[in-house]
Amino acid sequence: MEDEIRFSHISMEFPGVLANDDISLSIRRGEVFALVGENGAGKSTLMNILYGINEPTAGELFVRGQKVTAFNPRAAIDRGIGMVHQHFMLVPSFTVAQNIVLGQEPRKAGALFDNRKAEQLTRQLVAEYGLEVDPTAEVRDISVGLQQRVEILKTLYRGAEILILDEPTAVLTPQETDELFEVIRSIVREKNMTVIIITHKLYEVMAISDRVGVMRAGKLIGVKNTAEVDEHILASMMVGRPVLFDHLDKIGEPGAVAIEVKDLFVADNRGLPAVRGASFAVRKGEVLGIAAIEGNGQSELLEAITGLRKIERGTVTVCGQNAVGKTPGEIRAMGVSHVPEDRLSTGVDKVASVADNLLTGRQREKRFNRFGFHQRRSTIDRYAQELYEKFDIRGAGIHIPVGSMSGGNMQKVVVAREFTFDSPALVISQPTRGVDIGAMEFFHTRIIERRNAGAAILLSSADLDEVFRLSDRIITLYEGRVTGEFRADAITKEEIGFYMTGARKEAEQ
Amino acid sequence: MKKQRFDYGYILTLLISLVVALLIGAGILALTGHNPLVAYRALLGGAFSNARHIGDMLEYAMVLCLCGLACDIGSRVGIFNVGGEGQLLLGAIFAAQIGVWLKALSPWLAIPAAALGAMIVGGFYAWIPGVLKVKLKVNEVITTIMLNTVAVFLCQFLAKGPWKNTNKNIVAGTGNLPGSFWLKKLVPGSNLSTAIIAAAVITFLVWYILQKTSKGYEMRLTGDNPRFAKYAGMKTERIVLITMVISGMMCGLVGMFRVYGAEHIYKSTVSNEYYFEGLMVAMIAQYAPLPTIVISLIFAILKIGAMGMETAAGVPKQLYLIIQTIVIFCMAAETGIRAAIARNRERRAAKQDVKARKEGGNEHA
Incomplete structure (x- = not known):
């Protein structure tokens, strides 16, 4: 097999960061190549070089044996390279056909847009590649999975022979993921295309790719035939040390109800209904996981429970007390700690020190104040140092600003602070987003520890594996409504996906 | 363990901006036919040559410092109080009028009453934009600027109308304060009064609380x-x-200090946009209390010195404004300059790193 793409000693440095460090890699025609690595490992940078967004600071790039000299997306498209970004670049009010031809529109009478021709061209593409989609539908009316298909068709329309997919499954349900993989297999098989898929989900690598390249800290650690490796080997290569996914021991029976939500309605930032009549209960000593595709009301739901968002209608009861219309401070006092979805904007004060961030919420406690107002800095520092060590936070000490730490360590600061309250109820959102695999294990262990100690935990995560691993029970949320409730050990990911896309479970028992 | 690192970079830029400003000022002096050395000597003389000048200088530094701190505490909670001038004027006129109303009472009652009144009025006048900001998310910069104008005209109305001095020669001003209400001068003939002791206590408290x-x-x-x-x-x-209310209370109190310590009557000269100069001091000090004190002193020396310079060397005192503006300009550029230096250094380091690795690799091959 000939080399379709060859990176030769490619380095890319941004001010202060060496994003790609002397990378040499060949990708063959007609293969599915997976590029894996943790956040910031340099995967996207390397692909942006291929797509012409970045020009490497050193090294050479060859496409079909020809050296690339012009680095811009237009030239890359001319070379037959197409890229589907994580965030789609579609015009919602245009039809599928209009989106596909955008930029190279068929014309009639010299200047006018030929809509019929566009639809006809789209039909041809659909038939040729077997990517079923209605050319006349408006993009805003079709599902995310179909939108992604439109993005792929767009690149094919422009003559792509090499397709780069950046985290393509992040927004998809398990079913849509399966369909996408089917599409990838068919275009590779029938059109002899080359597909490069950027991901950090290892089971997807195993499912779809022929070969896999692992990146870590800007370097290419290794390239393997997928058939010769397994997820554990890849995980160790990504992290740089063995990763053990220990079995998490869940002990004890659930106790009294700690968080009860009844018929809850919450609006989103635009004032549109986001949560529409959700009801559920979380008991002490259990983890209730929320499985939902992003944007189905889970963020607004958790913000409403913790007092950060106004409740339109319905009741929220925390440890027997009414939480509707209460401030976040009052709800904390009832016994709720909260690991928020977006740690940068909600979970920390970036410019304040690690010590100050660990103190937050306890700043009025007697032991930290002399005469009730004069801060005892030495006691505060000692307390912060204790948490710093206990939660294995790694950085340049407790006096640096939290904003200068990595995402994982910042999250450890948030978790250290929130878990130390020993609250009877915990609301946790995206505990491991942007966190490396090693730290992920740490957070999971801590969450189960709290569960076993009798805390009621409400967990929301975009990572379905995480929801399954941690939860005792799972509820699915679709367009703000609870569509089903399941015991985590009595349902599969595929079945859950069904309810995440709107199917309803009939009333229990 | 060090809690607060001393920012040498900041102090260095401040000194450099001052020197640059003085050099540019010297250039302007030379161009306009003055001897810069003579002019600057006159400037220092204007601020330090006798006790009266030093007293005036310290009083002005006190005003700048309190106004600057009022701005500091606002910025600490993320609010920008541009309305200090109005709060100061209203505090001054109410303090003056309270003195007129209570002139039969002992100064031990009247002076605290006036201080309290000034603080209440100033605080209330800051509470209005504060409440609008908190409850209705109305931008406080706009409301406070507008309220300044309202305060200026309200004070003019009161000083010319209902509270006008009975003396026909005073066109706009409140009644005279009884001599027993005047704060004791620390330097006879200057504006410096015992108010500076109260100001020092307030300054310490603000620093301590923050x-x-x-x-x-x-x-x-x-x-x-x-x-x-x-x-x-x-x-x-x-x-x-x-915090907004406290900021307004501080401004109101500055007004009271101006009336009871220096002017002994309310007239429009109690403040000549002093709050805005304090606000500039706070900005240059990057809203930190200690630098606010130091920069207040520097600006007070320049301003009072400039008046001496005008009489002694015949240099227009507006030179002070030029120097002040250049210092602000340089300080504003400070962050940019520092970031540029840091970026450059990082880029060079990264380049060398890549080169070193490549050379290392070649040797291997």
């Missing part, structure tokens, strides 16, 4: 990231509102 107490900690977090502070259970709206 840097050393749990309240100050909550204020800082609220200013840095209000959403985080709210999430963590702080009553952020109350913190912002109370």
Whole structure:
């Protein structure tokens, strides 16, 4: 097999960061190549070089044996390279056909847009590649999975022979993921295309790719035939040390109800209904996981429970007390700690020190104040140092600003602070987003520890594996409504996906 | 363990900007036919040559410092009080009128009453934009600027109308304060009175609360990231509102100090946009209390010195404005200059790193 793409000693440095460090890699025609690595490992940078967004600071790039000299997306498209970004670049009010031809529109009478021709061209593409989609539908009316298909068709329309997919499954349900993989297999098989898929989900690598390249800290650690490796080997290569996914021991029976939500309605930032009549209960000593595709009301739901968002209608009861219309401070006092979805904007004060961030919420406690107002800095520092060590936070000490730490360590600061309250109820959102695999294990262990100690935990995560691993029970949320409730050990990911896309479970028992 | 690192870079830029400003000022002096050395000597003389000048200089530094601190505490919770001038004027006129109303009473009652009145009026006048900001998210910069104008005309109306001095020669001004209400002068003939002792106490308190107490900690977090502070259970709206009111109270009190310590009557000269100069001091000090004190002193020396320079060397005192503007300009560029230096250094380091690796690799091959 000939080399379709060859990176030769490619380095890319941004001010202060060496994003790609002397990378040499060949990708063959007609293969599915997976590029894996943790956040910031340099995967996207390397692909942006291929797509012409970045020009490497050193090294050479060859496409079909020809050296690339012009680095811009237009030239890359001319070379037959197409890229589907994580965030789609579609015009919602245009039809599928209009989106596909955008930029190279068929014309009639010299200047006018030929809509019929566009639809006809789209039909041809659909038939040729077997990517079923209605050319006349408006993009805003079709599902995310179909939108992604439109993005792929767009690149094919422009003559792509090499397709780069950046985290393509992040927004998809398990079913849509399966369909996408089917599409990838068919275009590779029938059109002899080359597909490069950027991901950090290892089971997807195993499912779809022929070969896999692992990146870590800007370097290419290794390239393997997928058939010769397994997820554990890849995980160790990504992290740089063995990763053990220990079995998490869940002990004890659930106790009294700690968080009860009844018929809850919450609006989103635009004032549109986001949560529409959700009801559920979380008991002490259990983890209730929320499985939902992003944007189905889970963020607004958790913000409403913790007092950060106004409740339109319905009741929220925390440890027997009414939480509707209460401030976040009052709800904390009832016994709720909260690991928020977006740690940068909600979970920390970036410019304040690690010590100050660990103190937050306890700043009025007697032991930290002399005469009730004069801060005892030495006691505060000692307390912060204790948490710093206990939660294995790694950085340049407790006096640096939290904003200068990595995402994982910042999250450890948030978790250290929130878990130390020993609250009877915990609301946790995206505990491991942007966190490396090693730290992920740490957070999971801590969450189960709290569960076993009798805390009621409400967990929301975009990572379905995480929801399954941690939860005792799972509820699915679709367009703000609870569509089903399941015991985590009595349902599969595929079945859950069904309810995440709107199917309803009939009333229990 | 060091809690607060001393920022040498900041002090260096401040000194450089001052020197640059003085050099440019010297250039202007030379161009306009003055001897810069003579002029600057006259400037220093204007500020330090006799006790009266030093007294006036210290009084002006006190005004700048209190106004600057009022701005500092606002910025600490993320609110920008541009309305200090109005709060100061209203505080001054109410303090003066309270003195007129209570002239039969002992100064031990009247002076505290006037101080309290000035603080209440100034605080209330800051409470209005504060409440609009907290409850209705109305931008406080706009409301405070507008309220300044309202205050200026309200004071003019009161000073020319209902509260006008009975003396026909005074066109706009409140009644005279009884001599027993005048704060004792520390330097005879100057503006410096015992008010500076109160000002020193207030300055210390502001520094102490901001840097050393749990309240100050909550204020800082609220200013840095209000959403985080709210999430963590702080009553952020109350913190912002109370801080705004305190800022207004400080400005009102400055007005009272001006009337009882220096002017002994309310007239429009109690403040010549002094709050805005204090605000510039605060900006140059990057809203930190200690630099606010130091920069207040520097600017007071320049301003009072410039008046001496005008009489002694015949240089227009507006030179002071030029120097002040250049210092502000340089300080504003400070962050940019520093960032540029840091970026350059990083880029060079990264390049060398790549080169070193490549050379290392070649040797291997």
